[in-house]
Amino acid sequence: xxxxxxxxxxxxxxxxxxxxxxxxxxxxxxxxxxxxxxxxxxxxxxxxxxxxxxxxxxxxxxxxxxxxxxxxxxxxxxxxxxxxxxxxxxxxxxxxxxxxxxxxxxxxxxxxxxxxxxxxxxxxxxxxxxxxxxxxxxxxxxxxxxxxxxxxxxxxxxxxxxxxxxxxxxxxxxxxxxxxxxxxxxxxxxxxxxxxxxxxxxxxxxxxxxxxxxxxxxxxxxxxxxxxxxxxxxxxxxxxxxxxxxxxxxxxxxxxxxxxxxxxxxxxxxxxxxxxxxxxxxxxxxxxxxxxxxxxx
Amino acid sequence: xxxxxxxxxxxxxxxxxxxxxxxxxxxxxxxxxxxxxxxxxxxxxxxxxxxxxxxxxxxxxxxxxxxxxxxxxxxxxxxxxxxxxxxxxxxxxxxxxxxxxxxxxxxxxxxxxxxxxxxxxxxxxxxxxxxxxxxxxxxxxxxxxxxxxxxxxxxxxxxxxxxxxxxxxxxxxxxxxxxxxxxxxxxxxxxxxxxxxxxxxxxxxxxxxxxxxxxxxxxxxxxxxxxxxxxxxxxxxxxxxxxxxxxxxxxxxxxxxxx
Amino acid sequence: xxxxxxxxxxxxxxxxxxxxxxxxxxxxxxxxxxxxxxxxxxxxxxxxxxxxxxxxxxxxxxxxxxxxxxxxxxxxxxxxxxxxxxxxxxxxxxxxxxxxxxxxxxxxxxxxxxxxxxxxxxxxxxxxxxxxxxxxxxxxxxxxxxxxxxxxxxxxxxxxxxxxxxxxxxxxxxxxxxxxxxxxxxxxxxxxxxxxxxxxxxxxxxxxxxxxxxxxxxxxxxxxxxxxxxxxxxxxxxxxxxxxxxxxxxxxxxxxxxxxxxxxxxxxxxxxxxxxxxxxxxxxxxxxxxxxxxxxxxxxxxxxxxxxxxxxxxxxxxxxxxxxxxxxxxxxxxxxxxxxxxxxxxxxxxxxxxxxxxxxxxxxxxx
Numbered sequence: 001x002x003x004x005x006x007x008x009x010x011x012x013x014x015x016x017x018x019x020x021x022x023x024x025x026x027x028x029x030x031x032x033x034x035x036x037x038x039x040x041x042x043x044x045x046x047x048x049x050x051x052x053x054x055x056x057x058x059x060x061x062x063x064x065x066x067x068x069x070x071x072x073x074x075x076x077x078x079x080x081x082x083x084x085x086x087x088x089x090x091x092x093x094x095x096x097x098x099x100x101x102x103x104x105x106x107x108x109x110x111x112x113x114x115x116x117x118x119x120x121x122x123x124x125x126x127x128x129x130x131x132x133x134x135x136x137x138x139x140x141x142x143x144x145x146x147x148x149x150x151x152x153x154x155x156x157x158x159x160x161x162x163x164x165x166x167x168x169x170x171x172x173x174x175x176x177x178x179x180x181x182x183x184x185x186x187x188x189x190x191x192x193x194x195x196x197x198x199x200x201x202x203x204x205x206x207x208x209x210x211x212x213x214x215x216x217x218x219x220x221x222x223x224x225x226x227x228x229x230x231x232x233x234x235x236x237x238x239x240x241x242x243x244x245x246x247x248x249x250x251x252x253x254x255x256x257x258x259x260x261x262x263x264x265x266x267x268x269x270x271x272x273x274x275x276x277x278x279x280x281x282x283x284x285x286x287x288x289x290x291x292x293x294x295x296x297x
Numbered sequence: 298x299x300x301x302x303x304x305x306x307x308x309x310x311x312x313x314x315x316x317x318x319x320x321x322x323x324x325x326x327x328x329x330x331x332x333x334x335x336x337x338x339x340x341x342x343x344x345x346x347x348x349x350x351x352x353x354x355x356x357x358x359x360x361x362x363x364x365x366x367x368x369x370x371x372x373x374x375x376x377x378x379x380x381x382x383x384x385x386x387x388x389x390x391x392x393x394x395x396x397x398x399x400x401x402x403x404x405x406x407x408x409x410x411x412x413x414x415x416x417x418x419x420x421x422x423x424x425x426x427x428x429x430x431x432x433x434x435x436x437x438x439x440x441x442x443x444x445x446x447x448x449x450x451x452x453x454x455x456x457x458x459x460x461x462x463x464x465x466x467x468x469x470x471x472x473x474x475x476x477x478x479x480x481x482x483x484x485x486x487x488x489x490x491x492x493x494x495x496x497x498x499x500x501x502x503x504x505x506x507x508x509x510x511x512x513x514x515x516x517x518x519x520x521x522x523x524x525x526x527x528x529x530x531x532x533x534x535x536x537x538x539x540x541x542x543x544x545x546x547x548x549x550x551x552x553x554x555x556x
Numbered sequence: 557x558x559x560x561x562x563x564x565x566x567x568x569x570x571x572x573x574x575x576x577x578x579x580x581x582x583x584x585x586x587x588x589x590x591x592x593x594x595x596x597x598x599x600x601x602x603x604x605x606x607x608x609x610x611x612x613x614x615x616x617x618x619x620x621x622x623x624x625x626x627x628x629x630x631x632x633x634x635x636x637x638x639x640x641x642x643x644x645x646x647x648x649x650x651x652x653x654x655x656x657x658x659x660x661x662x663x664x665x666x667x668x669x670x671x672x673x674x675x676x677x678x679x680x681x682x683x684x685x686x687x688x689x690x691x692x693x694x695x696x697x698x699x700x701x702x703x704x705x706x707x708x709x710x711x712x713x714x715x716x717x718x719x720x721x722x723x724x725x726x727x728x729x730x731x732x733x734x735x736x737x738x739x740x741x742x743x744x745x746x747x748x749x750x751x752x753x754x755x756x757x758x759x760x761x762x763x764x765x766x767x768x769x770x771x772x773x774x775x776x777x778x779x780x781x782x783x784x785x786x787x788x789x790x791x792x793x794x795x796x797x798x799x800x801x802x803x804x805x806x807x808x809x810x811x812x813x814x815x816x817x818x819x820x821x822x823x824x825x826x827x828x829x830x831x832x833x834x835x836x837x838x839x840x841x842x843x844x845x846x847x848x849x850x851x852x853x854x855x856x857x858x859x860x861x862x863x864x865x866x867x868x869x870x871x872x873x874x875x876x877x878x879x880x881x882x883x884x885x886x887x888x889x890x891x892x893x894x895x896x897x898x899x900x901x902x903x904x905x906x907x908x909x910x911x912x913x914x915x916x917x918x919x920x921x922x923x
Contacts, residue, residue: 022462034365037358042380045395094301119537121491123511124530128312131319136523224388226494244390263391270386278379450640456627457634458654472644
């Protein structure tokens with residue numbers, strides 16, 4: 001027994017002497033520091049959402065969610081996502097296609113423009129639409145004359161969301177499309193397939209995972225966007241409050257548990273997004289490994 | 298192709314042009330006056346100061362987390378790895394809400410920290426905390442692939458020449474990682490400057506004290522002072538573009554070394 | 557300094573990478589660790605350096621056991637297969653790295669850098685970065701960096717693996733000269749037997765983690781310890797004749813096998829140089845068609861195809877080939893002078909046997 005122990009200890013000591021490894025003490029200190037950082041900044045905030053949401057019990061939780069204004073907010077968020085995500089998917093496919101498969105002047109400018117919404121503060125993004133469509137805006141009077149409401153109504157919220165979530169699908173697809181190259185499509189075309197057939201049967205299947213990933217990210221951001229939407233929505237309770245805005249309103253009304261109840265749904269959405277993302281990455285690495293073994297044989 | 302351009306113009310270019318046009322209607326003097334009120338200056342100071350501190354914290358801890366995730370195996374590694382993207386996925390409003398509740402006097406962390414004089418909610422520190430959370434994934438995610446591709450032989454070469462671990466890290470590994478860390482830092486910084494959702498919950502939004510620039514824009518809008526808001530927005534936009542340029546340069550620099 | 561391995565084994569989990577290996581590298585020697593990839597030779601080199609720890613057994617440098625000495629303290633120079641240069645440092649700073657750690661004085665460092673730059677023909681490149689150098693230059697910087705702190709032994713892992721064929725030949729000759737000038741104990745790993753034969757004083761041959769033989773190039777070629785070595789060093793014809801009436805036969809070839817039972821399968825090996833060829837069809841016992849000629853320089857390798865389809869590889873000088881007026885497709889007669897009876901691969905080889913001259917059969921009898 002003592003002999004085994006000593007042998008283990010010796011083995012451990014010798015392993016630590018390898019010149020390219022840190023001593024175990026340092027190693028575990030680093031792991032400890034990184035873990036505590038992650039716990040404080042990742043796990044605790046997440047756990048706190050659910051703990052606070054259920055602080056007043058399940059009954060209150062359900063009541064908060066079932067409140068007509070909360071239901072309206074959930075409905076609005078789903079509507080906004082249902083409109084803006086498909087729009088951006090179509091655009092993302094078109095843009096990625098154009099960038100990955102063709103050479104043209106101003107390509108890098110186009111990429112920069114696609115990335116633009118990433119670097120613009122959401123508040124500034126919201127302001128842009130306000131300047132354009134607001135009452136004092138360039139199109140404000142014209143819109144009012146024709147009795148069209150954009151700002152402080154659904155169209156404004158959708159526009160702001162589309163702007164903010166605009167890059168996600170394209171960004172995910174460009175590298176995937178560039179990697180697959182054009183040979184397969186050219187092969188399909190030589191076999192007599194039309195452009196659309198090629199797109200449906202060759203291009204789309206080869207980018208489906210990247211596309212799904214982009215949709216997931218786009219959707220998460222669309223449902224969770226706060227800054228831009230907050231500027232253009234007008235905060236009309238029960239009408240133009242999305243879920244994040246509803247969270248803020250409940251919080252400002254000192255209804256913390258209610259705010260957290262709505263927030264918990266958004267946190268679940270985030271977890272769901274992460275789960276899908278992890279699954280997709282796992283799948284991709286597995287397919288990659290398989291492709292490599294197949295290539296070797 | 299045509300569709301791409303039309304859509305891009307409708308969604309990005311026209312609103313953008315609208316803002317710029319609006320700003321151009323201002324005289325330079327008016328713009329300067331609106332963009333540099335005392336309240337605005339205080340807001341810039343907080344926005345940039347807190348963003349800088351948060352981005353620095355992210356550079357430090359992000360490097361640590363990336364290193365630990367790539368180099369060591371320990372229980373829970375895969376979960377932490379997946380969770381790093383959590384701040385990307387979580388709506389910012391929820392992040393601000395839960396962080397402010399965590400650090401409030403009766404919160405899980407606040408109950409220990411507040412007696413020690415560390416007030417994380419409704420203070421400038423709170424702004425830094427929220428921005429650190431929001432920017433956390435950037436450094437980790439830019440650094441991870443670089444660490445993965447790091448040639449172990451180079452570290453072994455340093456060891457055979459007599460260098461200890463610390464020396465190897467400082468002299469050989471750190472210079473290789475630096476461009477990626479800087480890129481991650483700049484990304485986190487850029488994101489922090491524009492951040493709004495998480496801050497409104499945790500900062501308390503007191504003018505001159507805990508009011509950030511994006512919040513001041515919203516305030517101006519609520520006062521129907523569109524021109525004031527536009528002036529502030531232009532300042533933020535210019536900063537974002539400068540950062541974007543810096544990030545692009547950094548990435549070019551990184552790829553030059555990556556070979 | 558000398559290097560000694562005593563009963564060294566290394567396991568990675570279940571895999572035995574090095575199995576109970578013992579050998580000595582003498583002071584000032586240029587030693588090659590040779591074997592097919594996965595043979596354990598790189599692991600042996602890394603254990604000498606201290607980059608891997610032996611699972612059991614001892615490593616001695618200069619007569620002292622260094623198992624517990626960290627890689628930093630061993631005072632070895634190691635050249636990695638892909639050079640592992642510090643990309644963020646200039647050539648001069650790469651070379652100076654080890655000296656700074658050893659706390660050399662500034663002036664001494666400068667002098668040492670200048671000395672090495674000259675020795676390695678790298679003058680003028682000192683402020684370049686590794687990505688601005690050619691493969692051969694990187695190789696030399698890597699060796700200069702390893703040698704700068706005056707290590708007691710120099711270890712090189714596949715030093716010529718990553719450069720193209722022409723530079724490789726130059727580098728080989730250069731390494732021999734360098735070793736001659738510096739006289740530092742040097743061990744290098746290679747999978748190329750020609751390289752090992754040409755460069756090294758002595759060779760250690762590995763296969764699947766086992767040490768097969770240690771010896772000078774001449775020893776391992778002329779007295780291979782077993783079939784593995786015999787086949788790995790140089791070319792060997794291996795045939796599997798079957799015994800009948802005390803004679804082992806395969807195709808037309810016959811080897812005496814007195815006392816062996818009928819139906820017994822033998823393994824026979826013979827070197828190409830043991831095959832004698834003549835354009836005079838009446839000179840030797842067997843006939844064959846000269847299928848291919850490979851020009852290797854002064855020596856040629858020829859492939860003979862017997863009427864039964866059996867292939868025999870032989871070697872001859874260019875002069876002899878020309879003198880006899882041979883060419884691809886012509887008919888020749890040949891005989892085998894020496895051969896060995898082979899047992900299992902790792903078993904010690906039987907001594908070489910001489911075959912007496914047998915006159916060719918009378919024409920027509922064979923047809």
